[in-house]
Amino acid sequence: MTTSSDVTIYHNPACGTSRNTLALIRNAGIEPNVVEYLITPPTRSELIQLIQDANLMVRAAIRKNVDPYRDLELDREDWTDEQLISFMLEHPILINRPFVVTALGTRLSRPSEAVLDILPLAQQGAFTKEDGEQVIDENGKRVN
Incomplete structure (x- = not known):
């Protein structure tokens, strides 16, 4: 089993995509380090590093369907990246999720199966998302 120090998920247990991503990680036999980022937000430097390592623009890392965004x-296009980062730190609900960090890379796992590209271990069996969509078949292979 891969240890928690090998994989970290920035998780919101109220988010279905985040729950599905965590379940996919565990389906590979990995017990990750789970950071509930609404309780323990990343530091400024950690957030910047997550965004850079995931190869995202700052705006792509912001949740748009939450009250603080509106x-x-x-x-508005005149906000700088530094200002946007500050807003995300002040209102962690603005941080899109889940970010997953492994030795193979960092991903914003939306959709949840994007995490499969960076997991160090293969899936160990079938996996179906909460909404009933099958992602992994009984042989541990990705569907579609």
């Missing part, structure tokens, strides 16, 4: 008018 209240702060974050759709």
Whole structure:
């Protein structure tokens, strides 16, 4: 079994995509380090590193369907990346999720099966998302 120090998920247990991603990690026999980022947000440098390592623009790492996004008018184009990062740190609900970090890379795992590209171990059996969509067959192989 891979240890928790090998894989980290920035997780929100209220989010179905985050729960599915965590379940896919565990389906590979990995017990990850789970960071509930709403309780323990990343530092500024950690958040910047996550975004850079995932090869994202800052705006792509922001959740748009939450109240702070609308209240702060974050759709305005004149916000700088530094300002957007500050908003994300002040309101962690703005951080898109789940970010997953492994030795093979960092991904914003949306959809949840994006995590499969960076897991160090293969899936150990069938996996079906909470909504009933089968992602992994009984042989541990990706469906579709």
